[in-house]
Amino acid sequence: MKRIAALALVCATPAAFPVAAEELNALVWCDHTDPALLEPFEAANDVTVNVKEYEGTAAGMAILDQSAPGDWDVMVVDSVDVARVAAAGKLAPIPAEALPTGDFFPELVMAAQNVIDGKTYAVTEKFGYNTISYDKTKVDPADMEDMAALTSGKYDGKIGIYDYYLPVLGLVGLGQGVATADLNVGALEGLKAPLMALRKASKQVSDVVSSQTALATGEVDIVVGGGEWLTAVLAADNPNLDWTIPKQGGLRWTQSIGVVAGTTKPDLALKFVQYITSAEGQAALAQSSCYWGMPANMKAGALLSDEAKAVLRWDMQPDYLARAQLYPVPDAATDTAMQDLWTEMLNQ
Amino acid sequence: MSDERRLALALVSPALLWTLAFFAVPFAAMLLLSFAHMEGRTVVQGLSLANYAKALGEPSHLKALINSVEITVTVTVVSVALAWPLAATIAWSVPARWQRAALLMAVLPFWTSYVVRSYSWALVLGKNGVVNQAFGAVGLGPFELASTRFATVLGFTHFFVMLLTLTIYANLIQLSPNYARAAQDLGAGRLRTLWHVILPLTLPGIVTGAFVTFVLCIGDYITPQILGGNTELTLPQLIMLQMGRGGNFPMASALSVILMAVVTLAYAASARWLRLDRL
Numbered sequence: 001m002k003r004i005a006a007l008a009l010v011c012a013t014p015a016a017f018p019v020a021a022e023e024l025n026a027l028v029w030c031d032h033t034d035p036a037l038l039e040p041f042e043a044a045n046d047v048t049v050n051v052k053e054y055e056g057t058a059a060g061m062a063i064l065d066q067s068a069p070g071d072w073d074v075m076v077v078d079s080v081d082v083a084r085v086a087a088a089g090k091l092a093p094i095p096a097e098a099l100p101t102g103d104f105f106p107e108l109v110m111a112a113q114n115v116i117d118g119k120t121y122a123v124t125e126k127f128g129y130n131t132i133s134y135d136k137t138k139v140d141p142a143d144m145e146d147m148a149a150l151t152s153g154k155y156d157g158k159i160g161i162y163d164y165y166l167p168v169l170g171l172v173g174l175g176q177g178v179a180t181a182d183l184n185v186g187a188l189e190g191l192k193a194p195l196m197a198l199r200k201a202s203k204q205v206s207d208v209v210s211s212q213t214a215l216a217t218g219e220v221d222i223v224v225g226g227g228e229w230l231t232a233v234l235a236a237d238n239p240n241l242d243w244t245i246p247k248q249g250g251l252r253w254t255q256s257i258g259v260v261a262g263t264t265k266p267d268l269a270l271k272f273v274q275y276i277t278s279a280e281g282q283a284a285l286a287q288s289s290c291y292w293g294m295p296a297n298m299k300a301g302a303l304l305s306d307e308a309k310a311v312l313r314w315d316m317q318p319d320y321l322a323r324a325q326l327y328p329v330p331d332a333a334t335d336t337a338m339q340d341l342w343t344e345m346l347n348q
Numbered sequence: 349m350s351d352e353r354r355l356a357l358a359l360v361s362p363a364l365l366w367t368l369a370f371f372a373v374p375f376a377a378m379l380l381l382s383f384a385h386m387e388g389r390t391v392v393q394g395l396s397l398a399n400y401a402k403a404l405g406e407p408s409h410l411k412a413l414i415n416s417v418e419i420t421v422t423v424t425v426v427s428v429a430l431a432w433p434l435a436a437t438i439a440w441s442v443p444a445r446w447q448r449a450a451l452l453m454a455v456l457p458f459w460t461s462y463v464v465r466s467y468s469w470a471l472v473l474g475k476n477g478v479v480n481q482a483f484g485a486v487g488l489g490p491f492e493l494a495s496t497r498f499a500t501v502l503g504f505t506h507f508f509v510m511l512l513t514l515t516i517y518a519n520l521i522q523l524s525p526n527y528a529r530a531a532q533d534l535g536a537g538r539l540r541t542l543w544h545v546i547l548p549l550t551l552p553g554i555v556t557g558a559f560v561t562f563v564l565c566i567g568d569y570i571t572p573q574i575l576g577g578n579t580e581l582t583l584p585q586l587i588m589l590q591m592g593r594g595g596n597f598p599m600a601s602a603l604s605v606i607l608m609a610v611v612t613l614a615y616a617a618s619a620r621w622l623r624l625d626r627l
Contacts, residue, residue: 062595157492205577205579210470213470217471217475218475332386332387335593336594343409343412343581343589346578347407347580
């Protein structure tokens with residue numbers, strides 16, 4: 001009897017759990033693992049999207065290096081690193097006319113980053129800001145409009161720093177009047193003292209989850225390098241958490257998506273890119289359970305609730321986009337110098 | 349070759365191949381890579397010692413190594429000091445039929461995810477966490493416990509006391525009570541018996557557990573990252589920093605080789621008493 005029941009279960013399984021006709025392998029950041037984002041595409045195209053998370057462009061490229069051509073179909077990449085990944089032959093050109101960039105915020109088309117030698121290798125999908133997040137019941141919001149307040153002594157021991165050297169060094173640079181595009185080995189020398197001062201005033205340097213936890217539990221009252229991506233998922237439970245772009249400016253992070261070179265399913269891969277950059281895909285991606293961020297496609301606004309738009313500061317985007325600078329794009333020597341300065345700061 | 353030797357080779361070859369494929373070859377590749385250098389973003393193979401010079405010569409890099417060794421030694425010593433009495437209590441004072449349950453209780457925290465446990469400690473030690481609330485109830489604190497070396501050591505110790513308790517218990521339970529009786533018959537007091545007879549006899553269990561603690565602790569990235577709050581950098585964190593965005597794999601390899609060298613030194617120091625069959 002048990003055998004018959006087991007056999008019936010095995011026979012019934014394919015019917016109960018239909019297997020998709022095709023699979024798409026995506027190398028992504030954690031916001032693309034949300035079923036609410038993937039399921040509509042899977043259902044519409046009878047496909048299973050297999051996702052693998054990675055952090056850091058070098059780590060993503062190492063995964064591609066260790067894979068056979070055709071293993072991966074699409075890849076999410078830091079927009080400022082698209083040229084680097086494309087130059088390594090990891091991205092395939094995609095037809096620009098197939099992308100809805102006409103509906104994008106003009107600043108987010110980012111042809112300088114996504115288009116190389118006239119060929120489009122990726123398309124911007126999401127953006128946000130690395131600025132200052134804070135608990136407005138614990139700090140004076142007016143103070144947060146000026147980066148100098150962070151090292152004034154008033155908030156010593158109440159500051160957390162986001163553990164990623166690029167945006168934080170970019171912010172420290174802005175505080176010193178150095179544009180992110182001008183950050184090089186020479187300019188870093190001038191950032192050492194203010195970075196060390198910021199470290200001295202801070203309690204911890206931590207990753208995304210630890211920074212969120214610290215802000216939510218009152219371990220720190222301010223996170224330098226934070227932004228909507230840090231506070232938005234906590235907004236419902238803790239409306240006191242806020243963020244701003246200080247008068248010195250903030251950094252804009254952007255992520256792009258492209259088709260991996262060597263994919264055996266270029267049409268399906270492009271279809272996925274089109275879905276992600278469509279209004280529907282953009283609205284889901286903006287509110288991903290891992291982290292929120294602004295959609296590049298303005299038409300997603302029609303699908304977002306007023307509450308979600310308020311959390312994302314939809315109406316403030318013209319002002320924010322004008323005041324925020326792109327991430328620094330360091331050459332290899334500057335990158336190493338930045339890492340060394342960061343290491344020195346952590347071990348001071 | 350005799351049939352017996354051929355059979356022995358056949359029996360040992362799967363393990364040998366496994367070790368070759370998943371340890372010896374990758375380690376050789378890592379060693380080779382550690383002598384390479386970066387030109388722009390490209391790894392250029394060579395025989396340069398520049399990565400080692402930087403790792404051991406640059407104060408901030410050397411500090412990471414020193415931090416790792418200091419934390420690991422502290423954790424190992426504290427864990428042994430706590431695990432030995434616990435193991436002894438279970439082996440000698442708990443009735444035989446309850447010993448299994450007592451050991452189960454001791455290792456119960458193993459069943460929780462390592463990452464979840466670390467985040468839990470971060471919450472417990474926080475400014476508004478349970479510990480500071482308890483201190484606050486008696487008019488003390490709040491104390492800065494989270495994001496400190498203390499938090500890292502505590503998180504590690506919580507984990508490794510369980511491991512050490514098992515290895516030391518395994519040693520103690522095999523010890524015949526006649527050794528203690530003989531020592532006391534010859535006039536030794538309880539402390540003297542413990543110091544001169546019991547402790548030396550349990551040394552293999554202690555050293556084996558301590559060595560495993562040392563190896564796991566010095567190579568751990570998660571606990572210092574979550575509990576230490578990056579108030580200081582350890583060697584595994586520095587290795588991760590080389591790989592994340594920059595992709596400086598030669599430097600990361602050199603730091604990893606140094607890490608392995610420290611572990612090898614620890615092995616050499618403890619080899620005399622090491623009994624890996626106790627694990």
